[in-house]
Amino acid sequence: MAGAESVGANAVTEQRDSWITGTLVLFCLMSMVVTVVAGLIQVSFGEYSMTVLEAWKAVFNPAVIFDLNAWVSFLFGTERPDMSTNSIVVWNLRLPRVFVGIITGATLAVSGAIFQAVTRNELASPFILGVSSGAGFAVLATLVVFSGFAPFLPLIATLGGTLAFGLVYSIAWKGGTSPVRLVLAGVIVNMVFQSLQQGLFFFADDLGVVQTAIAWITGSLTGTGWEEVRIAILPAIIAIAIALAGARQLNVLMLGENTARSLGMRVERVRFFLSGVAILAASVAIAVAGVVSFFGLVVPHIVRNTVGGDYRRLMVGCVFAGPALMVTADVGARLAMGGTQMPVGVVTGLIGGPYFLYLMRKQQSMGEL
Amino acid sequence: MARTQRNTDRERTQITDDNGIAIESALVGDGLELSYPSSDGTVVECTRLDIPEEAVTALVGPNGSGKSTLLKALSNHLKPDTGTVRIHGEDLDSFSQKELARELGVLSQENDSLGSISVEDLVYHGRYPHRGFFDGADEADHRAVERAIELAGIDEIRDTELGQLSGGQKQLAWIAMVLAQDTDVLLLDEPTTFLDVHHQFRVLETIRQLNEEKGVTVAVILHDIAQAARFADYLVAMHDGKLYDWGPPEEVVTEQLLADVFAIEATVEYEPELQVLPKRALPDR
Numbered sequence: 001m002a003g004a005e006s007v008g009a010n011a012v013t014e015q016r017d018s019w020i021t022g023t024l025v026l027f028c029l030m031s032m033v034v035t036v037v038a039g040l041i042q043v044s045f046g047e048y049s050m051t052v053l054e055a056w057k058a059v060f061n062p063a064v065i066f067d068l069n070a071w072v073s074f075l076f077g078t079e080r081p082d083m084s085t086n087s088i089v090v091w092n093l094r095l096p097r098v099f100v101g102i103i104t105g106a107t108l109a110v111s112g113a114i115f116q117a118v119t120r121n122e123l124a125s126p127f128i129l130g131v132s133s134g135a136g137f138a139v140l141a142t143l144v145v146f147s148g149f150a151p152f153l154p155l156i157a158t159l160g161g162t163l164a165f166g167l168v169y170s171i172a173w174k175g176g177t178s179p180v181r182l183v184l185a186g187v188i189v190n191m192v193f194q195s196l197q198q199g200l201f202f203f204a205d206d207l208g209v210v211q212t213a214i215a216w217i218t219g220s221l222t223g224t225g226w227e228e229v230r231i232a233i234l235p236a237i238i239a240i241a242i243a244l245a246g247a248r249q250l251n252v253l254m255l256g257e258n259t260a261r262s263l264g265m266r267v268e269r270v271r272f273f274l275s276g277v278a279i280l281a282a283s284v285a286i287a288v289a290g291v292v293s294f295f296g297l298v299v300p301h302i303v304r305n306t307v308g309g310d311y312r313r314l315m316v317g318c319v320f321a322g323p324a325l326m327v328t329a330d331v332g333a334r335l336a337m338g339g340t341q342m343p344v345g346v347v348t349g350l351i352g353g354p355y356f357l358y359l360m361r362k363q364q365s366m367g368e369l
Numbered sequence: 370m371a372r373t374q375r376n377t378d379r380e381r382t383q384i385t386d387d388n389g390i391a392i393e394s395a396l397v398g399d400g401l402e403l404s405y406p407s408s409d410g411t412v413v414e415c416t417r418l419d420i421p422e423e424a425v426t427a428l429v430g431p432n433g434s435g436k437s438t439l440l441k442a443l444s445n446h447l448k449p450d451t452g453t454v455r456i457h458g459e460d461l462d463s464f465s466q467k468e469l470a471r472e473l474g475v476l477s478q479e480n481d482s483l484g485s486i487s488v489e490d491l492v493y494h495g496r497y498p499h500r501g502f503f504d505g506a507d508e509a510d511h512r513a514v515e516r517a518i519e520l521a522g523i524d525e526i527r528d529t530e531l532g533q534l535s536g537g538q539k540q541l542a543w544i545a546m547v548l549a550q551d552t553d554v555l556l557l558d559e560p561t562t563f564l565d566v567h568h569q570f571r572v573l574e575t576i577r578q579l580n581e582e583k584g585v586t587v588a589v590i591l592h593d594i595a596q597a598a599r600f601a602d603y604l605v606a607m608h609d610g611k612l613y614d615w616g617p618p619e620e621v622v623t624e625q626l627l628a629d630v631f632a633i634e635a636t637v638e639y640e641p642e643l644q645v646l647p648k649r650a651l652p653d654r
Binding site: 019245246249251252254255256258259261262263264265266308309310 | 444446466467468469470471474475476477479480483484485486490491494495497498502503547550
């Protein structure tokens with residue numbers, strides 16, 4: 001009897017894992033393939049000329065991949081062990097940019113997805129809710145005025161993002177918030193912080209700083225290396241892990257505030273905590289890549305259209321789709337114009353804007369989830 | 370039972386049933402004054418409200434009489450300006466949000482509809498108060514969900530997405546979610562409004578079955594006085610934010626009540642069973 005019971009329970013458990021659908025697995029695999037292919041294209045071209053084959057050989061060079069010292073040097077900034085010039089070019093100059101793309105893509109997508117659930121607003125994203133411009137302002141101020149604090153960039157970006165999001169939320173709050181009020185408040189706070197950003201340019205000492213700052217405001221992966229990976233990887237992993245584990249909380253939040261409360265959720269607290277995670281995720285990306293527009297808004301939409309609205313699926317989908325799209329967009333940014341590199345934010349804006357318009361036209365209603 | 374220590378020194382008139390046996394109350398509202406932060410003035414005033422244990426109590430009254438407000442206070446969704454609400458003799462404030470959700474199930478009137486969630490997933494959300502922040506579902510959860518789905522009779526639509534269901538099926542799915550919460554007390558805000566007659570009965574029969582088989586205490590707001598009179602063990606009639614009368618339907622439902630509270634002229638038949646036959650609306654007073 002006991003045996004029969006446990007067998008039955010197992011069957012039920014298996015059934016409960018059914019949120020992992022074939023579509024989701026396929027979607028994630030496809031995303032991974034796209035990420036790898038785009039990454040390989042990225043490392044194959046550059047100023048230092050080598051053939052595609054040489055570059056790929058360098059990528060899959062077992063002497064580097066299985067060299068503990070090399071990884072220690074990449075991740076902790078210790079001295080690099082000896083390796084061939086090809087390996088140095090690929091592993092030290094070109095690949096880290098791909099990794100930064102992966103990290104920023106995943107964090108921005110996850111951040112947007114969380115914000116959309118917390119505010120129950122399809123239009124929510126770190127960009128629209130002011131987090132991007134707040135964090136952007138904080139980072140810019142650090143670069144231009146307080147350059148001594150540069151090692152704490154993610155922390156500073158998080159503080160700026162939190163401040164801006166807090167402002168947006170308190171402006172929009174009137175015994176509750178509505179999607180439209182949140183977006184309007186976001187527009188206002190965005191404008192204020194963007195003005196502040198532009199004002200900061202007048203305090204820049206030389207043209208070099210201004211150029212960095214501009215690349216930074218548009219969102220760029222140019223010149224990112226292992227140092228950026230080192231800055232971003234830990235907070236990114238923490239934020240993504242919490243986001244994945246908190247997917248069920250987001251699902252319950254999506255049932256509406258009243259229902260969530262009836263079910264025993266301390267709605268304000270959960271909302272606040274998960275917003276914090278989303279701000280952290282967005283700030284990580286902003287600290288290393290700047291403000292990549294439209295990304296956090298559009299990627300969750302693409303994933304939702306493919307795998308459905310269940311946040312357990314949506315989060316996993318975002319973690320895979322974000323990197324794929326970011327690395328691909330960065331390939332376009334770096335290689336499409338021949339000699340000149342564009343900031344990746346220009347590419348995402350150019351593609352993301354029209355795509356979002358298309359979504360708006362296609363869907364009957366937009367706004368409340 | 371853990372909850373044996375009751376307030377014995379509390380002065381109250383004991384409610385008794387036909388045989389004079391005292392009836393315990395699962396939920397008691399004491400000296401309640403309720404208002405909303407956005408509007409001034411007290412919306413509901415109620416010196417004493419009892420929801421008798423293991424019985425079905427229907428709250429009736431016209432629109433704006435304060436039924437929903439009262440239910441919000443009973444479920445801790447609205448903090449009373451004065452007074453307390455006790456469940457099984459203990460103050461609602463002494464519970465954490467999750468503890469309360471294990472004692473008291475609530476279904477609000479409007480449930481923002483999510484299109485893309487399957488019925489089964491929705492019912493699993495009812496297990497929320499029984500699970501930790503990061504916990505998966507365990508065997509007790511599976512059993513409770515199966516039971517809830519069976520009770521609500523929605524097995525054949527369990528994999529269907531909510532957006533594809535009719536209003537009545539949706540309501541049954543939401544009710545199954547509250548049932549999965551596995552509480553001793555259930556508060557339902559107008560679960561039958563906007564449903565066709567078939568689904569109205571499905572919902573009411575589910576509630577009745579739950580009450581009879583599991584001894585669950587139910588407080589339910591019903592729009593239709595005739596339906597409430599036939600269905601409930603006790604009626605609470607609200608009028609202008611005050612408690613007009615309460616007790617068994619045979620005692621509460623009179624032509625006077627229908628005139629005073631609902632502003633309709635109606636005949637009430639007591640034999641062979643209680644029946645309300647509305648005739649016409651009375652002119653505004």
